[in-house]
Amino acid sequence: MASNHSGLFAIPRVGDEVIISYLENDIDKPYISSSLYNVSNPSINDLPFNDNQTSLSSKTIGxxxxxxxxxxxxxxxDKEQIYLHAQRDYDEIIEHNFTQRIKHNKDSQVKGNYTESINKYHRQEILGVKDVRVGAEYLTNVALSKDTIVGGSHTLNIGIDNKLRVLKNSSEYIGGDKETTIQGNTIESIHGERIENVRGESQIYIQGSFTQNVEKDIDVSVANNHTTTAQSSIFVNANEEISLDSKKHITINSNSTDISTEANIALNAGDNINLQIGDTTITATSDKIILKAGGVEAILDSNGLVVKGGEVKSE
Incomplete structure (x- = not known):
C-alpha cells in the first residue's frame, strides 16, 4: 500500500527472503512485493508463544x-497491551492539541535530565496526596508573583539553615497565636525604626541578665502606674544629672538612707520642710524654724529665739 499521501515503507535487508512479482506480468519489470520469515531469518516475536501479538519492529542495521x-x-x-520501544531517541511533534487520559496509574522514570518548557499556562489539579522528594537541590525561580494557599496545616522542616531575603517589604498576618522556640541566639539588625503595637499585655521573662545600650535618649511614657521591683539593689548612674519630677508627691521609704555629695546639697520648698526622728521634729517655713524635742519647743525667727517648756543652758 503506497501513495504520495500515505503508505507503509520498508526496505528489505541483505539476507531477507523476499517475494519477487512482475509488473503487468512483464519479466523485465520485477519488483519486491513482500518478504518472508524462514528458519534462518525467524520472526522477532517468539512464535507460537506470542501468536496473540501484532508487531511492527525494525532492528538496528548491522x-x-x-x-x-x-x-x-x-x-x-484482560492483558491487552500496547508496547513501544525506542532503541535510542524518541521524538514526538504535535502541531496542535495533545490530550492524554489515564484511568488508573502512571509511572514515569527518567534516569537522566528532564526538561519541560511551557510558553503559557501550566495547571495541576491533584485530588489526593502529592509527595515530592528531591535528593539534591531544589530551585524555584518566579519572575513575578507567587501565591500559596494551604487549607489546613503547613509544616516546614529544615535540616540545616533557613535564609529568607526580601528586597522590599515583608508582611505577616496571623489570625491566632504565634509561638517561636529558639534553641540558640537571636540577632536582629534594623537599619531604620522599630515600632511594636501591643493591644493586650506584654511580658518578658529573662533567666539571665538584661542589657540595653542606647546611643541617644530613652523615653518611657505610662498612662497609669510604673513599678520597678528588684529583689536586691537598684543602681541609677549618670555622668551629669539625675532629676525626679512629680506634679504631686514623692515618697522614699527605706530602713536607712545615705546621701553623700562632694559639693553642695540644696533643698528648696515653696511652703515648708519637715524633718522627723521619732518624737523629734524640725520644721522650716518661709519665716521661721521650729524645733521640737520631747516637751521642749524652740522657735527661731526674725525676732529672735524663743524656747518653750524648757530652759537654755550654756556649758
Missing amino acids: RDENGINELTLSNIK
Missing part, C-alpha cells in the same frame, strides 16, 4: 547488532 525499535499490540483478554 549483522551483529541487537538493538530494535518495536511497536507491539498484545491482545490476550
